[in-house]
Amino acid sequence: MPLIPRLKKRPQFLAAAASGHKHVAKGMIVQARRRREDEPGYDPSRGFALGFTASKKVGNAVARNRAKRRLRALAHEALRDLPAAPIDLVLIARKQTLERDYQDLTADFQHALKRLLRLCAAVPPGDDGRSGEPQA
RNA sequence: UCAGGCGGCCAAGCGGCUGCGGCCUGUUUCGGCAGGUCGAGGAAAGUCCGGGCUCCACGGAAGAAUGCUGCUGGUUAACGGCCAGCGGGGGCGACCCCAGGGAAAGUGCCACAGAAAGCAAACCGCCAGGGCUCGGCAACGAGACCGGUAAGGGUGAAAGGGUGCGGUAAGAGCGCACCGCGGCCUUGGUGACAAGGACGGCAAGGUAAACCCCAGCAGGAGCAAGACUAAAUAGGGAGCGAGCGGCAAGCGGGCACCGAAAGGACGCACGGAUUGUCAAGUGCCUUCCGCACUAUCGCUUCGGGUAAGUUGCGUGAAUUGGCUGGCAACAGCCGAUCAAGACGAAUAGCCGCUCCACCCUUGGUUCAGUGAAUCAGGGGGGUGACAGAACCCGGCUUAUCGGCGGCCUGAUGCA
């Protein structure tokens, strides 16, 4: 199984938040952004890229790390069988990420993924996404 | 059995599927893949102290400031920690809590109340012994005016030792006994201090976590410290050389003024040399000595930032077993072991079983009995407390569902 690369830099997260589509579910918030072909470092062979965020609102360090681990596990499971697409995904933890049943959490993500992939595909390549609808 | 005190230890377990980080080995089409092995804590937390390590600063002498600490003796790399002891306070007890000296160096403060709040004084009182006045022949009586007194009342957190006896006009350390206080001596102890003795006679209120005095300690910054490597370019750094201040006087020409002009001379700015004088500013905590730098130019030389990569970065005041010394903290010796090293940050995600805690419930037992405790069983339900290494170490503090075990104290019952 190919490793799914990770978003690590603050500008990558900011780009996903500014020019991507957002879906709010009970257990998490998902942001998606289709990478442009003309941006520096564009590699057409790269598929999905994942980023995880847990702010202090989620809890202390133990709670934040656990939330990110749960999100990471279900994202790897869900994306394993999907065809690769040049899309950055950012998963933001909420307080419910810790309490919600794992099955429901997976369903949340599947639903968000289906919707965001459709939205990203609707935006033609080269468009920065900012001229589209303000928020999903 | 009940109630308590003080140390120590643990921090749910097992299995299945899917995964993560470091290292080693093999393999590779250099992207990886396979196998093995290791992989959070007692507080990893708060950052309240102390060190290691690294860089910077660091010349000599004297001084000041700031901060912290403060019974004694140990222990340690060091500490505000720890151990043992001293003193004071609390508890029936096991045991727990607190903290330096100086208030006869100085300054400040002590509200309200009270006559008086720090230096002695006297509001209500008490006193007819003394002086005085009155009555009386006198003895004597009356009066609190002069005085005496601090026992009693009252205020206060605190009013210049306490209790008792004697004493007295009334009283008072005025005298005595005991207690307390003070310095002195002796003894014991390394010492804090303790015990004893004779003496002194109430003189010296409290506050120093008020300023302060005394003693001790402290250079600054922090692994984003610091070091190395690769790429392209300009500010930049270093060294060497030249070179640099203010004021006054007088000089030169210019402007403006007076004058018809020659010229005059108050003033204004400029110029470069001269003379005289002061020698400057900044930095090194201050002062003195000392040192460095301070316009600009030339030459030589180095090569940074960019959260890039590597390193620092896991053999250490290490862990552990035994022995020895010591009451102990701790130290020494011998043996054994190597045990996380990440950087949007691994050490896990999900499921099942067991255990555990909680709630409901059935039955039994006990008791101080509409209840509680305990034992056995069933069901529900939480997925288990606090909490995640970020250079390392020694402490402190705080958070924490619970469990295991040890020593000790008090009460009660039985033998």
Place this chain on the structure above:
RNA sequence: GCGGGUGUAGCAUAGUGGUAAUGCAGCGGCCUUCCAAGCCUCUGAGGUGGGUUCGAUUCCCAUCACCCGCU
């Protein structure tokens, strides 16, 4: 990692080792035909726990929460 600051009534702020003050808001009253304005009255108030002191919001220690710098 290093450092600093603030917690006072519902809100915003003072102040001081000895009674905790002010404004707004709120309740009630006066005034007015009614409302507003004005006047009067009422606020269970110093984050928490210890210590020093006769006495602590103030001084000291610990702790909690929040805020702000520097790198």
